[in-house]
Each structure stands twice: as structure tokens, then as C-alpha cells.
Amino acid sequence: MTRPPLRPRSLLVHGGSERSRFGETSEALFLTQGFVYPDAEAAERRFAGEDPGFIYSRFSNPTVAMFEERMALLEGAETARATASGMAAVTAAMLCQLSAGDHVVAARALFGSCRYVVEDLLPRFGVPSTLVDGRDLDAWRAAMRPQTRVLFLESPTNPTLEVCDIAAIADIAHEHGAVLVVDNVFATALHQKPLALGADVVVYSATKHIDGQGRCLGGVVLSSEKWVADHLHTFLRQTGPSISPFNAWVLLKSLETFALRVETQAASAAHLADVLAGHPKVKTLLYPGRPEHPQAQIIARQMASGGTLVAFETEGGKEGAFRLCKALELILISNNLGDAKSLITHPATTTHQRLSKEDLVELGISDALLRLSVGLEDVADLEADLLAALEAV
Numbered sequence: 001m002t003r004p005p006l007r008p009r010s011l012l013v014h015g016g017s018e019r020s021r022f023g024e025t026s027e028a029l030f031l032t033q034g035f036v037y038p039d040a041e042a043a044e045r046r047f048a049g050e051d052p053g054f055i056y057s058r059f060s061n062p063t064v065a066m067f068e069e070r071m072a073l074l075e076g077a078e079t080a081r082a083t084a085s086g087m088a089a090v091t092a093a094m095l096c097q098l099s100a101g102d103h104v105v106a107a108r109a110l111f112g113s114c115r116y117v118v119e120d121l122l123p124r125f126g127v128p129s130t131l132v133d134g135r136d137l138d139a140w141r142a143a144m145r146p147q148t149r150v151l152f153l154e155s156p157t158n159p160t161l162e163v164c165d166i167a168a169i170a171d172i173a174h175e176h177g178a179v180l181v182v183d184n185v186f187a188t189a190l191h192q193k194p195l196a197l198g199a200d201v202v203v204y205s206a207t208k209h210i211d212g213q214g215r216c217l218g219g220v221v222l223s224s225e226k227w228v229a230d231h232l233h234t235f236l237r238q239t240g241p242s243i244s245p246f247n248a249w250v251l252l253k254s255l256e257t258f259a260l261r262v263e264t265q266a267a268s269a270a271h272l273a274d275v276l277a278g279h280p281k282v283k284t285l286l287y288p289g290r291p292e293h294p295q296a297q298i299i300a301r302q303m304a305s306g307g308t309l310v311a312f313e314t315e316g317g318k319e320g321a322f323r324l325c326k327a328l329e330l331i332l333i334s335n336n337l338g339d340a341k342s343l344i345t346h347p348a349t350t351t352h353q354r355l356s357k358e359d360l361v362e363l364g365i366s367d368a369l370l371r372l373s374v375g376l377e378d379v380a381d382l383e384a385d386l387l388a389a390l391e392a393v
């Protein structure tokens with residue numbers, strides 16, 4: 001009997017493992033900058049690319065390679081490259097394939113630093129960008145120019161959990177010979193597969209669900225062997241936004257529990273969304289797993305779960321939202337997400353403080369909006385904490 005290919009939970013435990021001659025059970029941490037060669041001829045062959053061994057940890061390291069391979073297997077991508085942070089991954093994925101004179105179209109609702117890269121940084125180097133409402137396919141089409149090389153989006157978006165139709169936007173990109181890059185942090189590789197939907201490149205902040213325990217920064221870019229060879233490989237090798245082997249090792253070991261954590265967090269988020277949806281102190285509830293989400297049809301096509309984040313507006317504007325945060329005892333106030341600890345954020349005054357009043361209105365980020373990243377605590381305790389805090393609103 002032939003065995004079927006390993007399923008995601010098995011890949012998360014074993015994928016990419018390479019044992020050293022000591023036969024260790026747990027993947028080894030190769031905290032080394034460089035590698036030695038048995039003789040000068042071997043060094044020459046390695047630099048010539050005739051021998052595939054390691055040269056220097058700015059661009060390749062055995063522990064980092066195990067993390068990259070495990071991520072590629074989980075995503076169903078041909079290959080992956082790890083970076084020092086999620087922003088290093090996003091910036092590298094954009095800069096490596098753009099030149100002055102090219103044009104970028106991106107969804108307006110982006111993580112703050114991603115928006116800086118697209119809106120402020122790229123234009124300084126002769127790459128103008130157009131920001132569109134990511135939900136509006138006609139807006140994407142209308143923004144395309146002959147020079148458009150890259151489309152960029154995040155879905156679901158931060159913090160309002162809106163959804164972009166990844167397959168339709170990939171088609172628009174490809175009709176114009178452009179590449180679609182998707183930031184898949186909010187959905188995670190477990191619940192959304194942008195490459196299978198037609199995207200060309202996927203980026204992650206591994207700082208979020210992949211670590212999932214609030215310890216270290218990291219990022220990953222996943223794509224085809226060809227795209228990485230044509231664009232990303234040399235860019236990373238020569239500019240060096242490299243991940244520490246130590247952080248790659250932490251992230252590699254974190255992947256072993258990734259599915260357990262994300263499934264539990266998503267189930268708890270779905271439950272808390274149901275609790276909040278009917279609550280008199282909650283004005284609006286935004287959760288991709290709820291049937292009344294305005295894009296429920298697209299979500300059914302492209303997401304396997306509503307995810308681990310819930311956004312909601314309280315009664316009483318900013319004061320109401322702040323009162324709720326103050327009254328929480330178990331849920332902590334922090335801007336991170338995907339963590340084992342449940343975290344609540346007031347985006348208008350923190351992560352999105354840089355945006356103008358008009359931008360905030362356009363993105364639906366009101367003074368009353370809170371974003372909750374659901375952790376691994378007992379969901380009954382989280383529910384009790386939220387319900388008690390809502391009484392303070």
C-alpha cells in the first residue's frame with residue numbers, strides 16, 4: 001500500500017528536518033556565521049555553485065533552511081526565504097522586483113508599515129503607487145497602467161477584517177503581466193492559500209502566529225523557484241536582511257504546535273464573535289466567520305475559517321473603548337497579534353495613529369473600534385473577562 005503525502009499537521013512536526021551526524025531528535029541550532037572547507041578546491045567549488053554546501057549565514061544556514069523548507073511545505077510553495085522581520089519580508093518582496101519607472105497598485109487597508117513602504121518609500125525611488133479600495137475590483141482594474149509591475153494586498157485586513165477577492169485580483173494582475181503579492185498574516189497558512197488562489201508571492205510576519213508566543217521577530221517570503229531565482233535570491237544575499245539562526249530555530253520549533261494553536265485560537269475567536277454580536281454595548285462586530293460579514297461569499301471561497309482576530313465597536317466612542325480596555329483583567333493591552341496571550345488594541349490611537357482623520361474614516365477605523373487577537377486561554381475565562389469589562393462601557 002502506498003502512503004498518501006503527509007498532511008499539514010505531520011509536515012509541521014517533521015517537514016524540512018535534517019539531522020546532523022549526532023542523530024538529534026530536536027532540530028539543531030547552528031548558531032554560526034560561517035562554514036569551513038576541507039581544502040581550497042572545495043571552497044572554490046562551493047563559491048562556483050558546483051557544490052551545494054553552506055558558505056555564510058547572511059544568505060544560508062542549516063537551521064534557517066529547515067525553517068524555510070517547513071514553511072514551504074505548509075504553504076504548498078516551491079520555495080521560501082526567511083528574513084529578520086515581517087517588514088523585511090515585505091520590503092524585500094517589493095524592492096527585489098521593482099525598478100524606477102515601474103508602478104504599484106495596492107489595497108488602501110494595509111498594515112501601517114506596509115503602507116509606508118508602498119505610499120512613501122517606493123515613490124522616493126521612482127516607483128509611484130496607487131492605493132485602491134481592495135474590495136472594489138473595478139478600482140483595481142482602473143488603477144492598472146502599462147508600467148504596473150506589482151499588486152499588493154492583505155486579506156483579511158488590519159484592523160477592520162475586510163476581505164479582498166484574491167483569485168479575481170490575481171487575474172487582473174496576470175492580464176497586465178503583473179505579479180500579485182499577498183500578505184497572509186491575518187488568515188495564516190492554515191486557513192488561506194493565496195498561491196493556490198492565483199497569487200504569485202506570499203509574505204508573512206512570523207512574529208505573529210508562527211512564533212505565537214511573543215518571543216522573536218521573523219518574516220518569510222514564499223513563491224516559485226523561478227521568481228526567487230530571478231528576483232529575491234540575489235537581493236537577499238547582497239543586502240542582508242537575514243534572520244538570526246537562533247530566531248529561525250525558535251520559529252521552526254514553534255511550527256510544531258502551529259496547527260494546534262491556530263485552530264484553538266480560531267475556534268475561541270468564533271465563539272467570542274458570537275457572544276459580542278448579540279451584546280447591547282457592542283455597536284458593530286466584524287468577524288470573517290460570521291454569516292453577516294459583507295463579504296461572506298468570498299470568505300466561503302477562499303478561507304477555511306474566520307481566523308483568530310475579532311474587531312468591534314463599543315458604545316460611547318473612544319471613551320467607551322478605553323473604559324473597556326481598562327476594565328479587562330485577563331486580556332492584555334498590546335499591539336501584537338497571533339500570540340498565546342489574548343491582546344486588545346485601539347488602532348486609531350496606536351497602530352494607525354500616523355494616518356490622517358480622512359484616511360481613518362475611509363478605512364472605517366473609528367474611535368470606538370477595538371481589535372482583539374484571541375489567545376490560548378480557556379475561552380470561558382475570555383468570555384467572562386469581556387462580559388465583565390463591557391459592563392464598564
Ligand SMILES: *Cc1c(COP(=O)(O)O)cnc(C)c1O
Pocket residue numbers: 085086087088090111113114154158183185186204205206207208217218219
Ligand atoms: C506585523 C505585521 C507585519 C510586519 O511584521 P513585523 O514582523 O512586525 O516586521 C506586516 N504585515 C502584517 C499584516 C502584520 O500584521
